[in-house]
Amino acid sequence: xxxxxxRASALPPLRLLTCGSVDDGKSTLIGRLLYEQKLIFxxxxxxxxxxxxxxxxxxxxxxxxxxxxxxxxxxxxxxxxDVAYRYFATSKRSFIVADTPGHEQYTRNMxxxxxxADLAIILVDxxxxxxxxTFRHSYIVSLLGIRHVVLAVNKIDLVDFDATIxxxxxxxxxxxxxxxxxxxxxxxxxxxxxxxxxxxxxxxxSWYEGPPLVELLxxxxxxxxxxxxxxxxxxxxxxxxxxxxxxxxxxxxxxxxKRGDExxxxxxxxxxxxxxxxxxxxxxDSAGAGDAVTLALADEIDVxxxxxxxxxxxxxxxxxxxAAHLIWMSSETLLPGRSYLLKIGAKTTPATVTDLRHRVDVxxxxxxxxxxxxxxxxxxxxxxxxxxxAFDAYGDNHQMGAFILIDRFTNETAAAGMIAHGLRRATNxxxxxxxxxxxxxxxxKHQRAVTLWFTGLSGAGKSTIANxxxxxxxxxGAHTAMLDGDxxxxxxxxxxxxxxxxxxxxxxxxxxxxxxxxxxxxxxLCSFISPFRAERQLARELAxxxxxxxxxxxxPLDVVVARDPKGLYKRALAGEIKNFTGVDQPYExxxxxxxxxxxxxxxxxxLADRVIDELARRRFIESL
Amino acid sequence: MxxxxxxxxxxxPLPFPLLHVDTTWKFREMIAFRDETARRLNLRLxxxxxxxxxxxxxxxxxxxxxxxxxxxxxxxxRQALDKWKFDAAFGGARRDEEKSRxxxxxxxxxxxxxxxxxxxxxxxxxxxxxxRIKAGESMRVFPLSNWTELDVWEYVRAEQIPVVPLYFxxxxxxxxxxxxxxxxxxxxLPLLPGERPQMRRVRFRTLGCYPLTGAIESEASxxxxxxxxxxxxxxxxxxxxxxxxDEQGSMEKKKREGYF
Numbered sequence: 001x002x003x004x005x006x007r008a009s010a011l012p013p014l015r016l017l018t019c020g021s022v023d024d025g026k027s028t029l030i031g032r033l034l035y036e037q038k039l040i041f042x043x044x045x046x047x048x049x050x051x052x053x054x055x056x057x058x059x060x061x062x063x064x065x066x067x068x069x070x071x072x073x074x075x076x077x078x079x080x081x082d083v084a085y086r087y088f089a090t091s092k093r094s095f096i097v098a099d100t101p102g103h104e105q106y107t108r109n110m111x112x113x114x115x116x117a118d119l120a121i122i123l124v125d126x127x128x129x130x131x132x133x134t135f136r137h138s139y140i141v142s143l144l145g146i147r148h149v150v151l152a153v154n155k156i157d158l159v160d161f162d163a164t165i166x167x168x169x170x171x172x173x174x175x176x177x178x179x180x181x182x183x184x185x186x187x188x189x190x191x192x193x194x195x196x197x198x199x200x201x202x203x204x205x206s207w208y209e210g211p212p213l214v215e216l217l218x219x220x221x222x223x224x225x226x227x228x229x230x231x232x233x234x235x236x237x238x239x240x241x242x243x244x245x246x247x248x249x250x251x252x253x254x255x256x257x258k259r260g261d262e263x264x265x266x267x268x269x270x271x272x273x274x275x276x277x278x279x280x281x282x283x284x285d286s287a288g289a290g291d292a293v294t295l296a297l298a299d300e301i302d303v304x305x306x307x308x309x310x311x312x313x314x315x316x317x318x319x320x321x322x323a324a325h326l327i328w329m330s331s332e333t334l335l336p337g338r339s340y341l342l343k344i345g346a347k348t349t350p351a352t353v354t355d356l357r358h359r360v361d362v363x364x365x366x367x368x369x370x371x372x373x374x375x376x377x378x379x380x381x382x383x384x385x386x387x388x389x390a391f392d393a394y395g396d397n398h399q400m401g402a403f404i405l406i407d408r409f410t411n412e413t414a415a416a417g418m419i420a421h422g423l424r425r426a427t428n429x430x431x432x433x434x435x436x437x438x439x440x441x442x443x444x445k446h447q448r449a450v451t452l453w454f455t456g457l458s459g460a461g462k463s464t465i466a467n468x469x470x471x472x473x474x475x476x477g478a479h480t481a482m483l484d485g486d487x488x489x490x491x492x493x494x495x496x497x498x499x500x501x502x503x504x505x506x507x508x509x510x511x512x513x514x515x516x517x518x519x520x521x522x523x524x525l526c527s528f529i530s531p532f533r534a535e536r537q538l539a540r541e542l543a544x545x546x547x548x549x550x551x552x553x554x555x556p557l558d559v560v561v562a563r564d565p566k567g568l569y570k571r572a573l574a575g576e577i578k579n580f581t582g583v584d585q586p587y588e589x590x591x592x593x594x595x596x597x598x599x600x601x602x603x604x605x606x607l608a609d610r611v612i613d614e615l616a617r618r619r620f621i622e623s624l
Numbered sequence: 625m626x627x628x629x630x631x632x633x634x635x636x637p638l639p640f641p642l643l644h645v646d647t648t649w650k651f652r653e654m655i656a657f658r659d660e661t662a663r664r665l666n667l668r669l670x671x672x673x674x675x676x677x678x679x680x681x682x683x684x685x686x687x688x689x690x691x692x693x694x695x696x697x698x699x700x701x702r703q704a705l706d707k708w709k710f711d712a713a714f715g716g717a718r719r720d721e722e723k724s725r726x727x728x729x730x731x732x733x734x735x736x737x738x739x740x741x742x743x744x745x746x747x748x749x750x751x752x753x754x755x756r757i758k759a760g761e762s763m764r765v766f767p768l769s770n771w772t773e774l775d776v777w778e779y780v781r782a783e784q785i786p787v788v789p790l791y792f793x794x795x796x797x798x799x800x801x802x803x804x805x806x807x808x809x810x811x812x813l814p815l816l817p818g819e820r821p822q823m824r825r826v827r828f829r830t831l832g833c834y835p836l837t838g839a840i841e842s843e844a845s846x847x848x849x850x851x852x853x854x855x856x857x858x859x860x861x862x863x864x865x866x867x868x869x870d871e872q873g874s875m876e877k878k879k880r881e882g883y884f
Contacts, residue, residue, distance in 0.1 A: 082745070084726040085719045087772045096770060108747055115749035241636035249632075251751075280631025292632060329747050343752055402750045411756040413746045 013094040014217060017113045017146070019137035020123030021103060025154045029123065029192035030086055030099055033214070036199045037088050083113045092218040104133075107140060107362060107376035108329040111416055114144035115402070118222035121150045121213075126159045126189070130172050132363045138173075139362055142180035143325060143378065143418070145398055148222055149182050152213065156189040156196060156205065163207040179365070184220070188213055226289040230314035231255030231263070232392070232400055234345030235307045239294045247278060247294035248303050250346065253399035255311060257295070258286035264312040265303055266390035271312055272297040306347030308390040308400075316400055319422035320388040321354070326381050328373040330407060330414040335372065336381075340414060344389055344403035351405065355382040373415075382423060394418035438544075441521030445479045448620045449518035451543050452611070454527045455536060455590060456553035457582050458568060459560035461599040461607075462527040465553060468608035470525055478621055481517045483510055485528040498579040500532075507535040511542035518547055523620065531587045549618075551611065552593035555600045557582050625716040625768055627785045630665070641668035643704055643713070647696040648673060649684055649833035651809050657788045670708065674700035684835045685814060692833070702738045705762060712755075712763040720772045730769050736760035773829075774854050781847040790828045791850065793842040797821040804838030 020026035086097040098113035100106065114120065120141040124134055141149065151173050159165050170187040177185060188197055189205050190213060196202035197212045210216070232253040239247040257263070257274055264271045276296035277284045287293045295309065303309070310316055328334055334353060342351035359370035360378045373379045394401030405415040442449045452469070454462040463484055473480050489496070493509055496502040507530055517524045530536050540548045560582070561569045572580035579585050590596075595614055597607040616623045629638060644658060662669035674682075677695040684692040705713060719726045729745050731753040746754050757763060768776070780787060798805045799819045806813070808821045813835055815821070826839035827850075844853045 082727045082742070085770065086726065087720045087770075089772075089774075094772075112747040112749050116751075239633070239636050245635065247635075278635060280634050294635070341756070343754070398750065402752060404749060404752045404754060406754055406756060411754070411758065413749075413754045416747070416749045 013096055014119060014220070014222065015096045015098070015117045016119045016121060016217070017098045017100065017117035017141070018121045018123065019100070019110060019141065020154075021133050024123040024125050025192040026123050027099060029121070029152070029154065029190070029198070030097055032192050032195060032198055033097075034086065034088050036195065036214075037090055083109050090214065090218055095217065104136065104362070105376055107136070107378070108327060110137065110140050111144055111327045114141055114146055115416065117146055119148040119150065119217075119220065120146050121152050123152050123154050124169055126153050126156045126165055126169070129169050130176070134173070135176060135365070136362045138177060138180055139365055142182065143327075145394060145418070147181070147183040148220060149177075149185050150213065150216065151185060151187040153187065153189045154192050157191040157194055161189070161204045166208075186210065186216055188216065226254045227256065229254035229289075229397055231257050231261075231309075231311040232316065232397065233257070233295070233309045234347070235303055235305055235309060236346045237305060238303065245296065246300075247276070247296040248309065249292070249294040251292045252287055252289050253345070254289050254397055256286060256288040262312050263295075263297070263309045264315060265301060266308040266310050266316050266318055267388060268302065270301040272299040272301050274298075306345065308345060310390070316390045316392050317422045318388050318390050320386070321382065321384045321423035322391070323357070323380065323382050323420045323423055324403070324417045325420065326353070326373060326379050326405070327416045328375055328377050328379070328414070329416060330412055331375050332407065332414070333372045333374045334379070334415070339408060341406040341408055342383070342385055342389075342403050343406060344391060345400070347389060349385045349387045349389060351383050351385040353381045354384045357381060380420075383417070391419050391422075393421055438519045438521060441519075445521050446622055447478050447521070447523060449521050449523065449547055450615070450620045451514045451518055451524045451526060451539075451548045452551055453530070453536065453539060453548060454525070454551045454553055455530045457555060457557065457560050457587055458529055459563045459565055460553040460555040461604055462553045464604045465597065465599070465607050465611070466525045466527045468604055469611045472608060472612050473523060473621070476621065478523055479521065480523045480525060483514060483524065483526045503532065504535055504538070507539055508542075511539035514539070515542050515544075518543065523615075529581050529587070531581045531585060533588045533590070536590065549595060549614075550590055550593040551595045551597060552590045553597050553599050554589070555598070559600045625714065626661070627783060628767060629714070638667060641670050643670045643672065643708075643710075645697060645700045645704055646671050646673045647692070647700070647833050648678065649696075649835060651788075651790055651807070651831060651834045653790050654788050654831055661786070670704070672700060672704035672707065674703060684833050685812065689836050692836075705738065710762065711757060712765055714765045714767065716768055717766050718771050718773070719769050728766060728769065730766055731755055732764040732766065733757065734762045734764060738762070774851070777847065777851050777854060781851065788831060790831060793825050793827040793845045793849075795823045796826050796839065798824050798826055798839055805841070806837070807834055807839055809834040
């Protein structure tokens with residue numbers, strides 16, 4: 001749920017954020033705005049007068065700040081520690097004000113307030129001019145994608161309404177803000193305490209020719225380009241009231257849709273047509289950004305919570321690696337490599353920060369090398385998700401590019417993120433929806449596709465047994481392919497060595513190739529030492545579920561050293577070959593291989609027969 | 625809020641039940657409206673009363689507003705949530721109602737003991753709500769957080785939503801107490817010496833336990849009238865809620881203890 005759907009005026013409500021530090025007069029300004037719009041009810045006002053005497057900092061006058069500093073602890077400390085929301089309306093427009101603290105240790109609160117704002121009022125104390133905090137506030141505002149700012153030069157009464165002081169501040173701000181990409185910057189000299197240029201133009205600043213603050217806020221257009229952006233709808237829920245109806249419910253993030261339009265499920269590439277659009281009160285012909293609707297499609301295609309329905313000619317990116325800005329919000333620091341939950345739209349998936357490219361000093365905008373991010377720090381990172389996600393760059397579409405990271409153990413919201421771009425070239429290569437499926441291909445061959453992954457020490461007999469298995473399968477009319485470690489390293493992987501990093505890449509490539517071959521319906525035999533459990537797990541995860549059999553060809557080291565068919569152990573033991581498994585690199589034996597073959601005890605032919613029997617038993621091939 | 629929920633799940637029926645924490649001191653017309661609504665819309669209505677409090681004779685008359693609210697509302701709500709093991713409860717609270725509500729999250733986390741920790745709330749960015757909780761913990765969810773009182777009435781008018789008749793002005797028997805107009809809804813309200821119920825044309829902006837809810841004098845008998853009256857209003861709706869004035873920061877205290 002968002003704003004109320006019915007508002008007093010034609011213009012959409014303006015959501016604004018006020019930025020300023022403790023003494024800039026931020027809360028006073030908001031209090032003043034409410035007071036002058038006659039929005040302080042009598043009972044609140046009498047409470048305010050009572051409170052002003054107790055906590056106030058303005059002597060006998062009403063302290064407007066007390067009106068907005070909500071929580072008791074804040075009142076006692078005299079600072080705003082969280083985000084407070086205030087609502088007011090003039091005859092022309094209604095406003096939602098997020099009041100957030102300005103101290104550096106509250107960067108996260110400010111980012112929170114900014115995430116839902118269209119405009120920011122940046123307060124500057126006329127006596128102090130531009131401060132570090134002004135730069136910080138402006139940067140965070142721009143980082144969160146706010147394009148319109150009001151530079152409110154407050155306490156202008158305390159510098160005798162001096163036009164030069166105002167002009168200097170404005171000039172300095174404009175020069176700094178060039179790099180921040182604001183569309184409009186409106187400078188106004190004000191006194192929040194006395195009301196100059198708040199609701200009405202002040203005679204005391206006759207040199208100022210612009211409108212007073214309220215008039216500016218009433219008229220500013222924060223262009224609504226959500227409706228012009230391509231159609232996007234994250235699916236929140238599958239609506240199935242009875243067997244004859246299946247619809248996909250969600251709020252349209254951008255663009256519009258009408259009955260009969262083609263849509264694509266971003267992650268699967270499946271295309272269908274919109275058969276029905278159902279709103280809260282019944283069927284509609286069309287719907288646009290912000291509408292909460294249920295779409296029924298013409299075809300029965302697979303759609304679940306978290307999927308994104310999109311315009312087929314202007315699709316979102318789909319990738320599992322991307323670059324993003326992160327604002328760290330937890331007191332526990334970021335650990336690259338640790339698994340967090342990433343929530344984007346209605347989708348939640350495990351994710352890790354794979355590379356922290358730099359930290360941004362929020363005061364100077366300098367890029368600094370960093371290993372971690374602490375509370376309130378901003379960084380630019382690469383992230384990887386376990387499942388591909390559909391997204392647009394945050395700059396193009398806030399709802400499609402914003403995400404949060406959740407700590408998997410404490411459940412706290414650890415970070416807010418804004419996607420810059422996808423990382424792999426695959427990002428804009430959309431998955432083709434294949435008409436002939438993998439199962440159809442395999443069925444034609446009277447078999448089920450599977451990867452047989454032979455692992456074991458060099459000389460254990462992997463290739464020998466795999467060759468015998470393939471010959472037997474071939475004789476039975478099965479369609480097969482063989483990927484052998486030595487052969488692959490002469491072609492596909494000839495650029496790779498034997499360091500742990502290269503070994504991981506070697507297996508990743510082989511796993512991908514095996515996956516393509518099983519997609520073709522083949523039984524794929526892979527023969528690789530693959531000494532690390534993690535790599536074999538990687539290969540297993542690349543395969544379709546249930547289509548990967550790990551076959552451990554088990555022979556003790558002394559047996560294989562004695563066999564040494566290629567003379568490699570001799571050279572490795574002599575130190576002529578580095579990184580040799582079993583000699584100076586460990587072999588991690590499988591803990592749960594589907595098939596274990598003891599090649600020191602049984603002959604290769606008998607072991608090959610056992611593999612064939614197992615394939616028949618598991619119904620990958622037909623029994624003879 | 626019920627109307628919004630029905631629309632959100634349409635064409636499916638509402639997938640969750642409705643819960644009313646009945647203090648036994650609600651206006652009779654409220655109860656009639658509650659039952660009629662559940663019947664008309666075919667909704668599952670659960671009603672819970674703190675039986676222990678009832679047995680101890682806790683009431684707004686005998687115990688005062690603070691103790692009554694604590695036992696019959698706050699504790700009763702906790703009992704009900706525990707009894708049915710709900711992991712989330714929707715409420716219609718809005719941020720414009722009261723200062724401590726202005727910082728309330730839309731998804732507001734509660735510990736296993738139903739406590740609210742305003743100093744340690746999850747940041748809520750964009751429309752990405754972190755709904756994850758551990759066993760025993762729960763969420764209070766306030767979908768109307770960003771609506772104002774005027775928004776609610778304009779929505780009621782636009783969607784023609786039925787409301788409790790007490791919101792419309794009518795001649796009703798009231799007594800004046802501490803500046804508030806208290807309706808004599810049944811014969812449980814003891815009259816003070818010299819008090820005599822008078823028929824006045826009044827309506828309610830908010831509905832709580834009847835002895836704790838002040839009426840306002842009003843001529844507003846239609847939705848249009850109510851909206852016009854509200855635009856000209858100079859007092860807040862919770863002004864009629866006597867429980868908020870118990871002490872400074874009293875709403876925040878109640879909320880920390882589990883009050884909606």
